[in-house]
Amino acid sequence: MVSLLQARALNYAYGGEIPALDRMDLDLQAGELLALLGPNGSGKSTMIKMLSGLLRPDAGEVLLAGKDIRSHHPRERARQVAVVPQVLDALPGQRVGDFVMGGRYAHMGFWRSADGQDRAAVASALDRADVGDLADRLLSELSGGQRQRVLVARAFAQEAEILLCDEPTASLDPEHQLMVLELLRAVVDAGMGVVLVSHDFNLISQFSDRVLLMDAGRAVAQGSVAEILRAEVLSQVYGSRLLFAEIPAEGSAVSPMVLPWRWSK
């Protein structure tokens, strides 16, 4: 196993006051889909920003290729780590094709012009994310789900070996949720490392190799899907309003299923 990205004892507080991360460790292997699970405000998105080098930890370090991630030049870092953000600060007035070309920035040369390789990478990424037919549309004309797939396409165009996805399926219909996860699974099986932030227990259950459960900026538990998606573990963090079941998977294996459940009062 090749370790792609390591976080060591990360501490972080927003504005120096509101604690967000408390001695967080994380280790991402090549060929692994690691799910980050936890309630709202548990520090998952902060963790993604740390792992992509966008935030400087108050203490601890993130190592990329054995070197502090913030000591890499941004372009060099972006060739190795791609991010699918949860939301954009603003919607650029761009067409989808141009926007996805932004993923090639770190590969462009001195004059920042796109060559044939860049255009091929963009075309392939658009197709894989099933947005090839939207290339000439304005971002502002797209539905939320289409936009989310465009963000995935842009990250694919970046051709990094590490992909950090912050709720990439949050506004997708069931068919496209499965499609995006299948895409992520495929790149993981081809050797990439993916960190997936999601609230969807059942997608995590079907697609991830390992689950890291966070609460209040700490790692509460870590292990395989079967070890984490259990009532004893999840109830520490989510309380008791969950329904647990098992779905038959391949062979004799079962896959855990977890649903938010109202339980009658």
Place this chain on the structure above:
Amino acid sequence: MGGGRKPLLIGLLLALTWILFIGLELIAGSDVIPDLATALQGAMAGLGMGEALEGNLQAIMELRLWRGICAGLVGASLALSGALLQGLFRNGLAEPGILGLNAGATLGASLAILVLGGYGAQFLDDPGLGASPFLIAGFAFVGSVGTGVFIMLVASFGGRVSVPTLLLTGIAVNACISGLLAAIQSAVLADFEVQRALMSWTWGTLDDRGPTHAAMVGSGLFLSALVIPFVAVELDLFAAGEEDASALGVPVGFTKLLVLGAAALSCACAVAVAGQIAFLGLVVPHLIRLMVGNSHRSLLILSLLGGAVFLLGTDLIQRNFFGSWQLQPGVMMSLIGGPFFLYLLFRRRRSLSAW
């Protein structure tokens, strides 16, 4: 990114219009209207090539030549500055004035005029007499850059410039300087000549410009234009937020520094040479954006060319139709640009909503 042939075509057209307008500057005027050959001979002689025209005519040709050259360069500088800042702030309302550059330049120039005021007003108005125009331009430049740097220092924390803080700081500093300027103007209210010099500077002027002025605004524009290839794609990526740009590999801090530096330098040089010309830095990038969209590679270059054409065109209108009125370029710009911009906004309300 983006592209196609349309921006190239528009660029070519603007460049040709720029040259044509400088030619018109030579020929057009309220009193002396030479033929083309005479105008060209005078212009070449003014640039140090060929034989000078006889007597008065040569002086007039040279004044018109430098007026045209300065107008083009000043317009280009202000529009480029505005386009850079609108891209950086992701806000179509950003313009050089927000960095305090205009106000700072006016303050510097006003102080210079006050210093010179003791020598008598004729000293100010006559370009033939000594260094006063350059002293004023120099003071304006220092005031402009000084204010810009001050605002950026206040708005940055730990080496990072916060854009919202920058905008607010700009508003505050602009208010302070407005107060200072009003104080200066009311203090010299009795001194008509000094008052007149202050006022004319506040409204912008292209009168009595010479090669030194052209060199000043030209070098500022040249240095600022050099950064275009290294910030254009980056500004496209800023459109979705700084954090997103950083995740894609953009060195955010460095890019901001380049953009702010170039915008401040080009604007400061322009304002130092021609005084306050409001509105141009705001309106020209908008016009260009309506034509070619948001790709900064086209937007920055075409804004530069468009700014030159816009200010030259305004100046030509003023000199041909309002010559006896002596309307200054800043006033003309507001009178023509304001309604024009309103009209565009009204027509294009829907497509502008993305900004």
